[in-house]
Amino acid sequence: MQAFDQPSGAGAPQTAPPLGRAIVVTSGKGGVGKTTTTANVGAALAARGANVVLVDADVGLRNLDIVLGLESRVKFHLLDVLEEKATLDEALVRDKRSETLYLLAAAQTREKEDVDTGQMKALIESLRARFDYVLIDCPAGIEMGFKNAVAGAGHAIVVCTPEVSAVRDADRVVGLLPNDWRPQLIINRLRPGLVKRGKMLSVDDVNGILRLPLLGVIADEPGVIVATNRGEPLALDMGSETGAAYRAIAAKLAGEDVAAPTVRPSGGFFSKLGSLFGGR
Amino acid sequence: MSGRRIVVTSGKGGVGKTTTTVNVGAALAKRGQKVVLVDADIGLRNLDLVLGVEKRIVFDIVEVIEGRCQLRQALIRDKRFESLSMLPAAQTREKEAITEEQFKAVIVELAETADFVLIDCPAGIEHGFRSAVAGASEAIVVTTPEVSAIRDADRVVGKLGALKIPLRLIVNRVRPEMVKTGDMMSVEDVSEILSAELLGIVPDDEEVIDTTNRGEPIVLDETQRLAAIYDKIARRLCGDVVPFSSLDGPGFFSRLKTMWKAG
Numbered sequence: 001m002q003a004f005d006q007p008s009g010a011g012a013p014q015t016a017p018p019l020g021r022a023i024v025v026t027s028g029k030g031g032v033g034k035t036t037t038t039a040n041v042g043a044a045l046a047a048r049g050a051n052v053v054l055v056d057a058d059v060g061l062r063n064l065d066i067v068l069g070l071e072s073r074v075k076f077h078l079l080d081v082l083e084e085k086a087t088l089d090e091a092l093v094r095d096k097r098s099e100t101l102y103l104l105a106a107a108q109t110r111e112k113e114d115v116d117t118g119q120m121k122a123l124i125e126s127l128r129a130r131f132d133y134v135l136i137d138c139p140a141g142i143e144m145g146f147k148n149a150v151a152g153a154g155h156a157i158v159v160c161t162p163e164v165s166a167v168r169d170a171d172r173v174v175g176l177l178p179n180d181w182r183p184q185l186i187i188n189r190l191r192p193g194l195v196k197r198g199k200m201l202s203v204d205d206v207n208g209i210l211r212l213p214l215l216g217v218i219a220d221e222p223g224v225i226v227a228t229n230r231g232e233p234l235a236l237d238m239g240s241e242t243g244a245a246y247r248a249i250a251a252k253l254a255g256e257d258v259a260a261p262t263v264r265p266s267g268g269f270f271s272k273l274g275s276l277f278g279g280r
Numbered sequence: 281m282s283g284r285r286i287v288v289t290s291g292k293g294g295v296g297k298t299t300t301t302v303n304v305g306a307a308l309a310k311r312g313q314k315v316v317l318v319d320a321d322i323g324l325r326n327l328d329l330v331l332g333v334e335k336r337i338v339f340d341i342v343e344v345i346e347g348r349c350q351l352r353q354a355l356i357r358d359k360r361f362e363s364l365s366m367l368p369a370a371q372t373r374e375k376e377a378i379t380e381e382q383f384k385a386v387i388v389e390l391a392e393t394a395d396f397v398l399i400d401c402p403a404g405i406e407h408g409f410r411s412a413v414a415g416a417s418e419a420i421v422v423t424t425p426e427v428s429a430i431r432d433a434d435r436v437v438g439k440l441g442a443l444k445i446p447l448r449l450i451v452n453r454v455r456p457e458m459v460k461t462g463d464m465m466s467v468e469d470v471s472e473i474l475s476a477e478l479l480g481i482v483p484d485d486e487e488v489i490d491t492t493n494r495g496e497p498i499v500l501d502e503t504q505r506l507a508a509i510y511d512k513i514a515r516r517l518c519g520d521v522v523p524f525s526s527l528d529g530p531g532f533f534s535r536l537k538t539m540w541k542a543g
Contacts, residue, residue: 028324029293029294029324029326029403030292030293030294030295030403030404031292031293031294031295031403031429032293032294035428060404060405060435061291061292061404061405061431061432061435063292063428063431063432066427066428066431067428108435111405111406112404112406113406139403139404140292140293140294140402140403140404141293141323141324141375141402141403141404141406141408142323142324142374143374143375143376143404143406143407143408144406144407145404145406163489163492163493164329164492164493165298165326165329165330165492168324168326168329169324169326172323172324172371191486191489194486194489194490199486199489199490200489200490200493201493222455222458222463225426225458225463225464226458226463228426228427228428229426229427229463229464229465
């Protein structure tokens with residue numbers, strides 16, 4: 001096991017507290033909103049006063065730094081820490097807006113195969129010693145990058161959009177996660193208008209297949225693209241409904257009793273969906 | 281005969297690789313070209329769903345490579361387009377199940393009897409990407425006008441450059457009204473950042489979600505505006521000079537038009 005530097009920064013606990021929770025944010029399919037979810041849930045948790053670190057596990061195709069607007073502050077990355085070219089304290093980038101939110105960036109010019117699963121586990125463990133939450137932004141796919149991202153985690157959030165292909169990939173990923181994890185589901189980019197017209201899967205359609213505890217439902221809105229391009233998480237925008245949805249997710253993760261997300265009427269329209277998962 | 285072997289790739293997932301593969305392929309087939317679509321996303325296949333042939337899969341590419349069936353047995357012919365067929369990925373296997381060389385051999389064999397072999401690349405730049413690219417002689421890079429998608433596309437453009445694979449760009453899910461308000465990058469910006477030749481501009485259209493869920497390529501319905509857009513992309517691939525200016529309302533593409541004339 002590799003040793004990491006002892007905590008000393010703002011996120012450091014005073015005495016040995018229980019270890020924080022390491023949650024991987026995953027999906028199988030790319031582009032469904034893993035990074036946006038990681039940034040927003042993390043920002044919302046930090047806004048509640050929790051010490052949070054966001055880990056970009058997408059070595060070679062990092063983007064979490066952009067979504068947080070921190071790309072110009074990244075000096076060292078995860079592999080620098082694993083290879084002892086930088087200390088954890090040097091590599092952690094503190095968020096501009098929050099005292100308790102940190103980013104550990106991925107290497108951009110390296111390959112996912114450069115990271116070893118055992119090293120990743122040790123790194124996440126050392127982060128759990130000093131943060132309440134370690135959110136790991138998983139790469140798309142189920143290759144080495146996925147395996148590394150999952151290695152150190154003990155919980156999972158599965159992000160899925162109301163599309164047949166995203167549901168199929170999410171189902172595949174759930175099957176690859178440890179049996180006892182009981183991953184929680186966030187349904188992202190729902191367009192209630194399309195659902196009503198029978199042109200989009202409903203929350204019930206999606207979760208009828210996946211059957212996971214529902215952590216939240218996020219509506220599709222252009223504001224997310226704007227916020228992402230600007231590097232400002234919507235979770236911190238008190239006037240935004242989407243921001244409120246992310247804050248509700250954070251509250252639920254923190255153990256608060258939050259009302260179940262509004263469930264839209266189901267059409268039973270996509271009957272073909274059911275047959276997809278019975279086959280080989 | 282040796283057809284063109286084109287990989288459809290992006291780096292970032294969810295930008296529309298599979299939808300692009302299916303619709304460009306169908307548009308080419310509609311023009312009489314013989315087209316084979318290959319799903320290279322082993323373990324997370326979706327091309328079959330978007331094409332609506334998921335129930336007709338008997339064999340997959342891994343079984344072909346392992347010699348469990350003939351290549352032609354694994355091919356699924358589309359029922360709407362005579363000259364369109366697809367080779368499915370395996371769903372319950374790992375990408376490491378096949379090597380780059382094995383993948384390339386299958387693609388080259390397919391190209392012997394087709395005009396176009398379109399390879400639907402998985403997201404990322406790991407083994408699955410390397411295999412998908414190994415069989416290709418040219419590439420279509422799909423991106424959306426978002427900072428993260430462009431950054432990932434840039435990484436892929438670099439990798440394709442190192443492999444000396446020529447590429448052209450499709451900018452997908454453009455929302456002209458957001459570009460106008462300055463909330464979205466313009467196609468010109470995207471193409472400039474990536475310094476790549478443009479093959480197509482596809483506006484964001486919610487009909488795509490529905491047609492994808494139904495497994496019906498949008499090019500099937502000629503009343504859809506995207507049908508004409510994919511047809512133009514197909515014509516450009518065949519070597520026709522098709523101007524970009526006429527595909528949407530005035531204003532938005534005017535800057536592009538001047539760029540095109542100049543270049």
